[in-house]
Amino acid sequence: MRSLFAVPLRLCCLLLGLLALPSSAADKPTVAVLYFGYSGENPEMKVLKKGLAQMLITDLAGFGTVKLVERDRLQELLDELQMGQSDKFDSATVAKIGKLAGAHYLVLGSYFDLMNTLVVDAKVVKVETGTILGSRRGTGTPEEFLAIEQKLAQDLNQVLAGIASPSPEKTQSPTPEPTGAPGSPSPSRKARKLPTKIALRYSRALDAKDRKDVETAKKELTEVLKEQPDFVLASMDLASLMK
Template identity: 30%
Template sequence: MKPLVFCCLLFAVFLAACAAPTHYNRGREALDKEEYEKALAELRLAVKENPLNAFAVRDLGVALFETQSYRNSALILEKAMERLPQDGLTRLYLGQAYEKTGRLDDAIKLYRSYAEVGSFDYRRQLEARLDLAIQAKLRLEARQALAAESAIDPKSFPEKSLAVLNFRNLGSNAGFDPLAKGLADMVITDLSQVKALTVIERSRMQALFEEMGLGQSGLVDEQTAPRVGQLLGVKKVLQGSFLDLAGGRLRLDANLSDAVAKASQPIGETSGELARFFRLEKNLVFKVIDELGITLTEAEEKAILTIPTENLLAFLAYSRGLEARDRGDFAKAQQEFQQAVKIDPKFNNARAQLEQVSLSQRSRRELRAARRGPARNAPLTAAQKRKLTLIRAALNSNPAFSFTNKNLAPALSRGALSANAKDLRQPLLEGRSVFGVKGEILIDLKLP
């Protein structure tokens, strides 16, 4: 009879807790309904009532963020992070609070540690947020460079430093226009193999082009090139062009601009059959290296000679993907990168871009949808909602309660766990189906 009596008493506790909703329950409910001012008031009382409730502290930070109190949100979420270091929602909102208050370096540092988060859904969202924060950082740096342009000292730039601008299509075949970015991307990739040379990445240049009002093409004339070099902090700027000739031939030309002397000099042309496009690009790269007076190691030369794809159609699709990504059309970029991989499954550059854009696409949708917890696989039934209400009510009526699978040690009141125990309180609170909210939860209530 004793076990039966004990179970009845526990059930009575559940019912009593449900009958008298706590401030935290009301705050969570208000968050779910996007009633943020009400949530803020209830969660403040919940934290005052029980400062050890880490979830109440976290949700208070969320409510502060949603009411645009970003600095206070960051302060509160930092406290939540101390107790919930692996919580994805805390990191996601704290990172965004950092972004809103201009602390981009802190946001990037936080997002970089996405692998520490237990939830796969949140890891993907944090990784996507990292990409957005880096882009915001690059745009900020571009604005700062433009604002402080008169104070730039070119003599402080690294001696062997270079920016590769988008190439210019001098031919009449507009179908080759995407090669302007694709060719520049390939040259940057090859030159980045040279350890003695500092090469500016495409994303940084694109951010500057946008701030300078050069549009998505990023085409720069010969007179502007030295200025671009100074704004990017490099001594040399490579400009190039390509021209499709009669008989299926292609010509590549390039010149180096000196950002310090503000002078330009050609480095010669290379031409050949269009089918040997990639060999022509390698010839151009070696000419640039010779002009810079750099001696390659055997390993560097071998790395540069690696050809990512021999298929021009695959490379054109890849180049169109770069164009689409630069103008923010991620769906189109994803489609083009998929086409490139389909044409040449061994085109690893295209595959890498596809994975990154696909992640951004998926995570952008999740970022819009996931505001108060991980996405559920399906809407909860009435029975599941009642079970989740009982879980929330019991946990908030006595934070010392532990909800665990059988044979796992109970959590102590301050959240400490034995080495072999896994704290399932937060996932249960968030109603994640992977932990059985669809009806198969085993509740093992124990008092510490």
Template identity: 35%
Template sequence: MRSRSAIFVFVALAVLPAFLAAQDAADTRPGIAVMRFDNAGSHGDEAEAENFEALEVGLQDMLISELSQNSQLRLVERGALQELIREQELGTEGRVEAATAAEIGRLVGARYMILGSFVDVFEQVRMDARVVDVETGELLRARGVQDRREQIYGIVVELSQAITEDLDLPELPEAVQEERREREIPSEAVTLYSRALVFQDAGRTDQARELLQRVTSDFPEFVEAREKLEQLPTG
């Protein structure tokens, strides 16, 4: 029987041309891919378990969005990464290790892979990001940010800026950083948005649309929700 690593290489070689063809050969910006967040659970509030499961996808998408505010970075689209992982059946059996992340990163043309995790302890949320160097497979940095659950969007913003700083990458202009920090995105908006993404990934477009419409109506500052709503297929 073939080993899992052999199967990985075989499938990687099979799908590699399609992914490389999607990359702009002239684009020399550092590429970054963000994996789905690992959920370490909610301790002290079992009623939030379903919402925290949805945050695995929501936080991944939001961190991609924050990093993509910087035009000097190239972010791998979540859909492309998701398709690759689905093809190879990776990331469904627990935490993805640095070596596997590096292999995925090479396949999607990323320079760095971000492996995120989060935990809620009595409404105190901590997010951690591990940065893998795709070229060497080494774990370069690990950074954690903690705040009240209500400030979950602000945690993502801070984590995004910390990653850029740690890797000595070009930073967002200070005015843009300040604008992102000042946005008032409550935790309710984040959880609704995250659940909408779960529905979208499952092909449940009507449910995704309903939640995104609610977010755009109740929380107009959350422009990412409006963008996702506009991208949903109609009919």
């Protein structure tokens, strides 16, 4: 006769086997990238926060160190809080956004342009306590926007890697690049160069999308790709709007 305990025993063995498996992506901390505040004097630069956020999210996700909240989800939360166009948040609002997004940590900061120089400052904040765990800066000319953003993403990933894997054995290891080569772009967008003027147009496309102005978003993305055909992220965004 078949034992009545055979099936439960097999189930117990299966459960024990699953518990013994290595940590999965579910164990990685969740990070949300908030819109950076613009502190310069050119009002047209303010919209750059959207393209910058999208690109940082894409590159940080490419490292695989943490889980990232999608920019669309962040925009939904800001709209719900009636802060859709905001880029400056007090500590209470930052904590609220982080909790609503289900994030353990936030990346936020500011940027400005002065005398042909673009400066971007970023910091990693723990949602629960508001503690700043690390800060990084990227600088360059407006023509070097892509290099500034990618270097900033790499530096931020080093901070996040220390948070996600705090043991000495792991933190002493070099941080892997998204494609295995230092300074190389994320697999999701392989543009060799991206000046600020193109990043601004891409940001305007994202802003139009957020305002449900799909036709303007398509037009802006089409123009972006005419000038920057290797900007794969923009191509992916356009393809999603065409569905």
